[in-house]
Amino acid sequence: MSDPAGADRFGDAALALELFMLAPDALGGLVLRGAGPARDALVERLKARLPVRRLPAHIDDERLLGGVDIAASLASGRTIRQTGLLEEARGGVLLVPMAERLLTAISGRLAQAMDGERGFGLVLLDDSVSGEEGPPPSLVERVAFHCDLSNVREIRAAPKRKPVPIARVEPADGEALTALAATAELLGISSVRALLFALVAARAHAALQGRTNVEEQDLQIAAGLVLAPRATRLPPQEEPEDQRDESTQENSSEGGAGDSEMRQAEDTVLEAALAAIPPDLLARLAEGAARRTARGSGGGKKAKSKLRGKPLGARPGMPRGGARLALIDTLRAAVPWQPLRRREHGDDPPEGLLIRKSDLRIRRFEERAAAVTIFAVDASGSAAMARLAEAKGAVELMLAQTYVTRSEVALVAFRGTGAELLLPPTRSLTRARRALAELPGGGGTPLATGITTARKLAETIATRGTTPFLVFLTDGSANIAGDGTPGRGQAREDAEAAASAVARIGFAALVVDIAPRPRPEAEALARTMQARYLPLPMADATALQRAVEAARPAPQAA
Amino acid sequence: MARFPFSAIVGQDEMKQALLVAAVDPAIGGVMVFGDRGTGKSTAARALAGLLPPMTTVEDCRYHCKPDERGSCPDPCTSGRNRKAAVPFVDLPLGATEDRVLGALDLERALRAGEKAFEPGLLAKAHRGFLYIDEINLLEDHLVDLLLDVAASGENLVEREGLSVRHRAQFVLIGSGNPEEGELRPQLLDRFGLSVEVRTPEAIDQRVEIMRRCAAQEADPEGFAADWKAEDEKVLKQIARGQKKLATLTVPDEAMADMAGLCRAVGADGLRGELTLMRAARALAALKGARAVTREHMIAVAPMALRHRLRRDVLDETGSTVRIDRAIAELFG
Structure with missing residues (x-):
């Protein structure tokens, strides 16, 4: 990029x-x-x-x-x-x-x-x-x-530079505040902190320039540095390409509080912010919607990964059979008894801490049967929109159950020439709904890319100590090769190669055949992947969710 | 950072009202605040705690004993003198251990003197004040369980490490979180008395006003506080009047019937919804100095008392607030 x-x-x-x-x-x-x-x-x-x-x-x-x-x-x-x-x-x-x-x-x-x-x-x-x-x-x-x-x-x-102390910079006027507030609003920034930061940044910039009043260029810098990276949307009907050239122009505005001038200040500040918006955000926004919650740097982060067990505190026991000694807790248990134990030794107590077996504490971990179900959905023309709606419904139903199963759900859609992670692993229904609201459909079927994307995601998840489970919703047909070029033969070969890569790593997988009439391609794909095969020609969201729940391997205890 | 005056907070009317209601009747059991980061959730909660008049406690008591409860804490406090202390506002950090929250064996005294003594935790610190938990939806479930349990019973009971300690822990629990980052189990949500949704005001002039006030406060905290003192005093009087009035207010039968009808109409599970609705309506009436609890009071608090108790239909995206408003419109016109 x-x-x-x-x-x-x-x-x-x-x-x-x-x-x-x-x-x-x-x-x-x-x-x-x-x-x-x-x-x-x-x-x-x-x-x-x-x-x-x-x-x-x-x-x-x-x-x-x-x-x-x-x-x-x-x-x-x-x-x-x-x-x-x-x-x-x-x-x-x-x-x-x-x-x-x-x-x-x-x-x-x-x-x-x-x-x-x-x-x-x-x-x-x-x-x-x-x-x-x-x-x-x-x-x-x-x-x-x-x-x-x-x-x-x-x-x-x-x-x-010869900055003046920031305290000497006069507070920004109402016009400046309005320009920043309007820009933040247009960029979909809800945090008040961002606004306050922008205000201070503008004053700091004035100070850096050796001035004691906030000028328009300070606001532009502040908008570009503070507001732009936090943008969650682009202002309606604006062409960012044009804005960029204009923003480099010299802006002439000093003093004067006429309405048109105020509007102008707002516009130039917004332009400066738009020019500084990260290119990948722009690209994603241009597609229609920022799929991930673009907050802060680099888009939405998974809020909290359920890593292996969480330490729960210790309990008395011997460190054997895989149980680990909880050193601090052991010491803590031994400490109160020290004077007594020393007395037991009479006149010549040994040096150091006297620890008895009864003091030993072992660690306990909360067992979290953490699992991530990754849906890889064929969103191409051949799979039709109805399928997508069912997959979406199944994802939401599964999320509703995550309170019980402690699992997370992710969704990869493949269509056109590539695959896209629409929903990074999440437990949040709210977030899932937003990500899935505009699930695009149509185009070719890059099955190989879809499989590979899902596998890579599964590998990332596995390194975090969570168990991935792959669910492919496809009819097994492919017409776009791994490198994005059309052609049935190559596409088929690439898909098989991708499927055997999944088999090599040995993740549990399920291939749901969504063709109206089950076809041998999907079954062959499942075999290559060493996955379970499940033809569900007329499945609705509920049936799909039940099938996935049933097929999912029992979560491993931590 | 100096505290922000409560009355200087722009917008956030629902949250402010919920906090006041909870301050008048702490038995309502905590406020859950949903909203994005940086929308002023903790500022509002902090501001309310700072607004309240200092409380009188026994001197040097680590459990904030009231003078008439002298000597009833585990220490026990023996000083004959009292002192004034600010109403505590305890911010529970994410990732706090059970030890920190509940209290644990005082390691220092154990090491030095070989004594088994209890080191009070955050719950003791929050007694008679506020316990604020940011991102409660990311807090481990067992801790949330524990906190809600203590909040409901008003007592912290520690049975561990050979310690057996019991002390008062009455506080207004305020949880906040962003539902996009993981949801709270419905069972836990249900145990919060009230829930509010906080959003930054969208109107530009309001946002400008926020910036202006924050800048003014930063530049001259004392002067800013002085400017708002009169307004804050008014709120304070309102709370004091509400607390006094609460005991004498009764809820008429018609109002009770209204509440039961509304709970049934929106499908709020369990009795807790009705109880909270009743308590919140009464607290609001007391806060407003009304003579009796009326339907208007009930309607005003219905969203915050019920919103988080509705049974969720996963595939129905209609917001809870909308469902409540609709039910109110149907039932009461």
Whole structure:
């Protein structure tokens, strides 16, 4: 995907960083997506100006918030306290590498600290590759700038500037506020935080330019840096291609509060925001709808993956038969008895902690029979629209059951020349409804691509410790090859190759033959895939859902 | 960050009303707030907590004992003196452990003195105040169960690690979440008294007003608070009057019949819907200084009391609020 004309992602990110460093408290921080020299250069710039602390992903509560250092306390026999990282980062910046892997518990803490007396800025380094992952949305929401630096090679020195203190910049006038509010509304941004960030960013930009009043160009920069990455829709009947050229023009407007001028300010701010909208969002919006919830960087992130078991606390027991020792809980159980046990030893108690078998605690994990059912639906002309409606109904019915089964549902549709992940794994009915509302149909049948997309999704899911289950809704016919070119023969071969790849990995799969008259192709496909085959010529949503539930392998205990 | 004055919040009328109703009658049992991020959910809740007058507690009591309950907490508190403390607003972070929430063995004292002592958790901290849980739909179910249980019983009972502790924990539970990121089990939803949907006002001038007020508050928190003090005082008086009036208000039989009829018409499961509807209508009447509970009060609180209790038909996309409004229109014209 190419950048829109004139987009300067490094320049934008560098500017965002400058603005952030002028008002770290009010702007919260920034997301820097995409590892590489460009990002490293910016982090270096940050380090040169503000004290930076790194936040390791595996940090625990004690280290983060401060508290009793158990290990040191046990060793020395007296209470040793440690200050938390949040305290240490005060007045500086907390740098979070691999922010997309941050644990919910830690992101919750950080979000809370940012809502309170913040005192620190947050820089999230997002290394996610696809739009699937991303830093926790709760944190992304709380930082002003979302910059994407993936594949940016160009690095330029920071221009020398003489900023004035931001406090000296006069508050923006009503016209400026209206321009920002109107832009946010047109871009479908509901968060008030975004508006406030944009306002501060505009003032910071004025300060950076050495001015004490907010001008239109400040608003444009703020709209481009803060509002554009959060856009969830494009304003109606606007041609973004035209807007871009105009936005580069010099805008002449200083003072004057006439209605036409006000309108003009709104327009130019909106143009600036439109020009800065990420190209992939634009592409998706142009197709008709942003399929994933485009909030923050890189589209909607799966809210919470049900990873393997969650620790539930410990219970007494011996660490054998696969059970793991819960060290802290064991120590905790042993500690109160120490004086007594020492007394038992008489005058010469041994050194160290006296631990008895009865102190031993083992870990328990909540067993989550987590499973993701991936529907791969043939949305081509040959499968007709009715099929899609039934698949959609089945997905919704399954989601309604997820309270009980703890499973998630994802949906891949293939048609035309490619396959598309319409619904990333989710438990949310609301989200599913929105994603499925405009399920497109028609075109050729790229069966191979559909199978491959579903398999790749299944592999991603499997690495998270969740069990995927593939359900293919197809009549087995294919007429678009894996590389997107038409041709029945090649398409057939590619589909078989893709199917055997599924078999090799050994995921449980089900092929539902949706042809009005069951055909040998679908059955052959199921055989290649080592999947179950189920002809359901007249199936409706309910029947389909029941069939899938019945065919699904019993979830494995964690 | 200084607290934002409650009366300075733009829009969010339903949420503000729900919070006031819950403040007048905490027995209603918590408010669930649905809405996107950054729509001011926690700001409103925080603002209400900050608005309330300081409470009197026994000096140095970790459980916020009232002066007339002196010595009844697990510590027990022995100081003869009282002190004023702000109404607590506890923000429960996602990923909090059971230990943090319930309280646990005080490791420090165990290490130092070999004593088995209880270290109170967040529930003790929230006693007589508010417990706010952001993204409650992402909180682990067992924790949510536990919280709702304590919220309903007003008491935290800890039986673990050889500890056996019981202390008061009465608080207004406020949960918030975005349904797009995973839904709450219906059983849990049902246990919340009220639920509201929060949206950022769409009108540009309202949004501008929000920005203006936030900027004003940031620039001069004290001055801003002073500007709104009179308005906040009014709200405060309203709550105090409501609390006083609540005990004497009765619900007439006709109103009861209306409520039962409405619950049946919308298909709200269980008795909890009717009870909450009754309580909320009464609290609203008390808040407004009305002499009796009328149909208008009931209609005003019906959406927030019932919206989350309707049985869901998966393939019917009609929103719950719409269904309630329709039923109200049919029944009461």
